[in-house]
Amino acid sequence: MSRRAALYFLLTVAILVWQQSPAANGQIFPGPTNLPAADLQLLDSAGAAHLENARQLLAQRQWDEAVEAIRRVLENDGGRLIRADVPALQGSPSFAWYVPVRDYCHWRLAALAWEAPEALAAYRRLVDPLAERWLSDGKQQHQPALFRRVIDEAWASRSGDDAALALGDDAFSSGNLVLARYWWERTGLGFVTSDGKPLWVFAEPRSSAVDLIKLLAPSRAIGPNYPDSDLPAAEIRARSIIAAILQGESERAQLELRWFRLLHAADEGTIAGRHGNYVELLTAFSEQAKTWPALHQPSITTTWGGTPLRNGVVVSPPDPAGQALWSVNLPRLTSDRDIIGAGRLRVADDMKALAAYYPVIWKNDVLLRADARGDSYLAAYDLTSGKQRWRIGYQRQASRTVEPPADDGSLGEINDVHTDLPRHVGVARFTLTVDGDRAFARLGSAVTSPRARRLERLLAKDQGWLIGVDLAAEGKPLNGFPIRPESAEWSFEGAPIIHDGALYVAMRHVEGSRSQVHIACYELATTAVPTNDDDDDSRPIGRLRFRTRIASSATLGGGNLDEVSQLLLTAAHGQIYCNTNAGAVGAVDAASGRLKWVVTYPRATFDDESSGGSSFFRDLNPCLAADDLVIVAPQDCEFLFALDAVSGRLRWRTFEGAAADANCLLGVRSGRLIAAGDRVYWFDTRNGKQLAQYPAGRAQGPLTASASPRGLGQGVLAGNQIWWPTRESILILPTEPAVTPSNFSPALLREIPLVPRGVQGGNLLIVGDRLLISTGTQLTAFGPQPPGTPQPQLEAR
Numbered sequence: 001m002s003r004r005a006a007l008y009f010l011l012t013v014a015i016l017v018w019q020q021s022p023a024a025n026g027q028i029f030p031g032p033t034n035l036p037a038a039d040l041q042l043l044d045s046a047g048a049a050h051l052e053n054a055r056q057l058l059a060q061r062q063w064d065e066a067v068e069a070i071r072r073v074l075e076n077d078g079g080r081l082i083r084a085d086v087p088a089l090q091g092s093p094s095f096a097w098y099v100p101v102r103d104y105c106h107w108r109l110a111a112l113a114w115e116a117p118e119a120l121a122a123y124r125r126l127v128d129p130l131a132e133r134w135l136s137d138g139k140q141q142h143q144p145a146l147f148r149r150v151i152d153e154a155w156a157s158r159s160g161d162d163a164a165l166a167l168g169d170d171a172f173s174s175g176n177l178v179l180a181r182y183w184w185e186r187t188g189l190g191f192v193t194s195d196g197k198p199l200w201v202f203a204e205p206r207s208s209a210v211d212l213i214k215l216l217a218p219s220r221a222i223g224p225n226y227p228d229s230d231l232p233a234a235e236i237r238a239r240s241i242i243a244a245i246l247q248g249e250s251e252r253a254q255l256e257l258r259w260f261r262l263l264h265a266a267d268e269g270t271i272a273g274r275h276g277n278y279v280e281l282l283t284a285f286s287e288q289a290k291t292w293p294a295l296h297q298p299s300i301t302t303t304w305g306g307t308p309l310r311n312g313v314v315v316s317p318p319d320p321a322g323q324a325l326w327s328v329n330l331p332r333l334t335s336d337r338d339i340i341g342a343g344r345l346r347v348a349d350d351m352k353a354l355a356a357y358y359p360v361i362w363k364n365d366v367l368l369r370a371d372a373r374g375d376s377y378l379a380a381y382d383l384t385s386g387k388q389r390w391r392i393g394y395q396r397q398a399s400r401t402v403e404p405p406a407d408d409g410s411l412g413e414i415n416d417v418h419t420d421l422p423r424h425v426g427v428a429r430f431t432l433t434v435d436g437d438r439a440f441a442r443l444g445s446a447v448t449s450p451r452a453r454r455l456e457r458l459l460a461k462d463q464g465w466l467i468g469v470d471l472a473a474e475g476k477p478l479n480g481f482p483i484r485p486e487s488a489e490w491s492f493e494g495a496p497i498i499h500d501g502a503l504y505v506a507m508r509h510v511e512g513s514r515s516q517v518h519i520a521c522y523e524l525a526t527t528a529v530p531t532n533d534d535d536d537d538s539r540p541i542g543r544l545r546f547r548t549r550i551a552s553s554a555t556l557g558g559g560n561l562d563e564v565s566q567l568l569l570t571a572a573h574g575q576i577y578c579n580t581n582a583g584a585v586g587a588v589d590a591a592s593g594r595l596k597w598v599v600t601y602p603r604a605t606f607d608d609e610s611s612g613g614s615s616f617f618r619d620l621n622p623c624l625a626a627d628d629l630v631i632v633a634p635q636d637c638e639f640l641f642a643l644d645a646v647s648g649r650l651r652w653r654t655f656e657g658a659a660a661d662a663n664c665l666l667g668v669r670s671g672r673l674i675a676a677g678d679r680v681y682w683f684d685t686r687n688g689k690q691l692a693q694y695p696a697g698r699a700q701g702p703l704t705a706s707a708s709p710r711g712l713g714q715g716v717l718a719g720n721q722i723w724w725p726t727r728e729s730i731l732i733l734p735t736e737p738a739v740t741p742s743n744f745s746p747a748l749l750r751e752i753p754l755v756p757r758g759v760q761g762g763n764l765l766i767v768g769d770r771l772l773i774s775t776g777t778q779l780t781a782f783g784p785q786p787p788g789t790p791q792p793q794l795e796a797r
Contacts, residue, residue, distance in 0.1 A: 035603040035636055038551040038583030039514075043082045043101050047073045051108070058112075063119035067112075067126075070105050077101035081598060084223070094602035095641070095650050100595060104222070106155035113156075113227035114220050124157055131157035135166070144170045161187045161229035168239070177243040178628045179573045182646040188226045189236040191256050194219035196649050198628075199259070200252045201686045209262040224647060234260075234267035238278050242271065245289045247627065251671075257282055300361050301765055303433040308497045308571040309625040312667035315766045317718040317732070320782030323757055325770070326386025327780040330357055331372040333415035335427045339561065340616050347617040347663045347677045348711040353776025354427055355713040355762045356415070358620075362434050362471050365389060366772065368779065369430035369441050369495075371396065372412030376443035378432070378467075378475055379411060383767060386781060390474040396444050397461040417446050418564075425449075425557045426564035429620050435498035437472045442566070443482075448491040448508050449515050449555055449563035458488035459537040466492055466505065466542075468524070480525025483542035494566035494620070498524075499590055502545060504576050506567035511552070513559035517580040519569065519588050520547040546593030551584035556606060556616075565619065572625035573645055579623050581635040587648060597648030603636045614661040614677070626668035629685060633665055633675065640665075640675065642688060652688030659683075659690065661707075667717045669735040676715050678707040680724050682737050682744065691744040692737040694724075712761035713775070721749065725761030725773070729753050757782070 043051075050073045057066035081098040084107075112120035131154035138146030147170070150163035168183030185192045191199040193215050203215055218227060237260055244253035261279050271281040297314035298307050306313035335341050335351045349355055359368045365380040375393040382389055396417075417428045428446035432439055444464040463485055468478035485491055485507070493506035502521050509516040523543040531540050557563040570577040575587045575596055586598040607613045618635040629642045629651060638660065641653035662675035672691070673683040682691040695707055709731065715724040722733040730752040737744040754760055754773075762775035770783035 033606040036554050038553040038600050040098055040551055040598055041080050043080050058116050063122045066119055067123045070108055074102055074105035096600045097649055098598045107222050107224055109156040110227045111222045127154040127157045131159040135159040135162055161226040161231055177247045178645060181240055181243050184236050184239050186225055187229045187231055187236055188218055189229055189233040190240050191237055200255045205255055212259055234264040234278055235269055241282050245286055302360055304358050304431045304568055310570050310622045311624055311626050312717045315718050317721050318766055318769050318771050320771045322785050325781045325783050327778050328381060328386055329410050329778050331370055331412045331415035332777050337423050338427050339423055339425055347614055347661045350776055355776050356429050357774040358431050358763055359765060359774060360432055360434050361767050367439055369432045370411045371415050371417040377411055392475040394443055421562050424562040424564060426619055428564055429566050431495040433495045433497055438468055439471055440468045440496050442492050442495055443467050446564045447562045448493060448565045449510050449557060451562050452559040455488055460484050460539045461536045464492050479528045484539045486539060486541045494568040497569050497571055499571040504569050506569055506578055514552055514554050516552040517550045517582055518547050519576055519578050521545040521593060548588045548593045548595055550578050550586035551580050551582055553582040568622035570623040570625050577623040577630055579632050579634055585632050599643055599648055601637050604638045618663045624665045631665060654688050664714050666715055669717060672735055674722055676711055676724055678710050680733060692746045694733060694746045714763040716764040716766055718766055723764055725764055727760050728755050
């Protein structure tokens with residue numbers, strides 16, 4: 001070969017190699033990747049100009065014109081958002097609170113009470129007659145919707161505070177104490193500081209009456225509280241104390257009662273049908289509450305995180321003795337082509353056999369989702385014996401039920417849900433939800449953001465879809481299912497939840513290198529829908545009630561890689577919450593789908609080196625609802641933070657990088673947030689302060705050392721104990737770490753060796769007196785041995 005020919009040959013090879021390399025199509029992660037902030041649908045320039053015009057008109061004392069300018073924005077908001085101008089949490093300038101423009105305009109009108117009383121008087125002359133009629137009719141007809149209409153359409157009227165009081169009383173009577181307290185505080189007379197913080201968290205317990213009056217003084221910033229209520233403050237604050245007592249918040253109740261004595265010692269009213277001095281009545285009520293039995297709490301896991309609150313269930317610690325009662329093999333799923341885990345240990349997981357299975361309970365059955373042999377499976381196993389009750393399989397590329405393969409009855413050896421994917425972002429997790437005698441899950445492809453080249457040729461059979469089955473009929477599909485996305489650009493996220501008879505699921509809409517995250521609500525149909533299993537692009541789309549966009553942002557794959565995700569929703573206080581893992585957390589009204597608020601947070605930098613980026617392993621991380629908080633641990637954020645569950649206001653955040661390897665929020669117990677991953681962490685839910693961790697050591701950074709022992713799988717809270725799995729043992733720790741002279745120190749209560757029992761750590765589930773462990777290859781049950789069974793000497797240490 002001539003020198004010229006050789007050079008030509010080498011050049012040709014070089015070009016071919018270059019064309020096949022990631023750099024040819026925009027190199028994936030050439031270094032640390034900075035993710036841009038989330039995009040929201042914000043107030044447009046015309047609306048912003050009207051608000052600015054209103055400010056100028058107020059300065060010129062043109063009251064009627066200023067009010068009209070604000071009302072014009074209010075009536076043409078288009079469902080958009082605006083950043084609420086409230087003081088940021090100290091040191092948290094990158095967090096932002098957005099509310100609907102409509103709400104903000106009502107707050108803006110209410111703020112005229114101290115900015116321009118004459119303008120507010122002009123507004124009230126317009127709306128008071130109608131608001132008074134709605135309020136009166138609501139009371140006479142017992143229609144809370146009319147109270148809500150006052151809030152939504154005439155908040156700054158003279159009836160606004162009365163409507164808030166009425167809504168609080170209605171929520172109280174229905175047992176929603178958090179929502180009741182929220183509405184009472186909206187009157188501006190609750191135990192809340194001027195910037196919206198709960199007084200019991202931020203005030204000194206020994207505050208004087210003078211200090212309290214200063215702290216409770218109305219804020220002059222634009223905000224959600226009523227500006228000039230004439231309601232009796234003692235009546236509102238007494239209600240708040242009663243709610244705290246009923247909710248079991250003894251510390252809060254005692255502090256508020258102490259402050260009540262300072263501010264309202266002589267005030268009288270009626271509590272539980274008894275009239276008298278408020279302090280005496282509240283004190284007696286508080287003492288009586290100490291004799292009441294504990295509130296009933298759910299004890300059966302029906303979805304990931306226990307219930308749609310994602311705060312676990314209340315169970316007693318079991319006492320697993322000896323060997324396993326039964327064991328079922330599970331198909332092995334690997335993550336060798338996931339770029340998040342490339343070159344480093346996965347947090348609390350094993351890349352060669354992912355702990356990807358999260359069973360739930362129905363009566364005496366253990367329900368499981370899995371993929372193998374090109375099928376998506378739902379299976380039920382007897383909790384007592386482990387015998388398979390039934391199994392249904394759906395071809396992963398079509399919504400047609402197929403007969404289970406002729407085999408030994410297992411789910412197969414290899415989970416092939418990643419098999420057809422080249423390098424991709426994220427891994428599959430298998431979750432499902434039980435509601436009554438029904439189960440719901442996402443089946444089919446695990447990809448939620450297809451790479452751009454594949455998106456163009458996607459058919460319905462290539463996407464994930466939703467199924468609902470009748471458990472009493474061994475998995476027979478419910479009427480109205482399957483539900484498929486309406487086009488290739490749409491996809492369903494994780495398993496849906498059921499709330500007030502409707503189905504809620506997170507959805508993603510791909511737009512080039514970006515994607516939008518939505519909360520969707522579907523009606524549960526009672527009639528069958530026509531389907532054509534022979535049509536590869538048949539799309540039975542269900543009965544969509546609403547779909548609300550939360551945010552849009554760039555993703556790690558950027559359109560160049562397939563992305564696998566499974567966002568889970570949370571339901572509490574009449575709202576549906578979504579952690580988008582895309583720079584924003586949002587909530588919608590469960591009934592109407594109206595966007596309530598969105599909070600944006602600083603997005604983390606993804607570094608594909610082993611020195612950081614542990615938070616990106618958080619792939620099942622919905623909001624956790626606990627009392628009046630929603631706690632969030634986003635995948636793309638170096639903070640854990642808490643929001644007010646109803647308003648969305650930021651309550652606290654951890655220090656940057658805290659608990660970076662905590663990939664799961666296990667729950668809140670007695671004011672302690674328990675988070676776990678490679679380690680276990682304890683946080684104070686009042687202020688986000690990290691109290692302790694186990695084992696000690698740095699969780700992220702260049703000096704990171706691998707935790708020892710190191711978590712493997714997802715733990716569970718049992719009574720006042722944390723059951724935390726490692727590869728070789730289950731370590732039992734207290735939910736309340738011991739107090740030492742210098743700090744908090746968790747003490748190991750007990751260790752249950754797993755190796756002698758023939759199993760390793762995995763995802764834990766406690767059901768009565770049984771413990772289930774789901775590893776990457778088997779589901780194993782432990783519990784009381786049948787009578788007469790010899791007990792091996794495997795005592796827990």
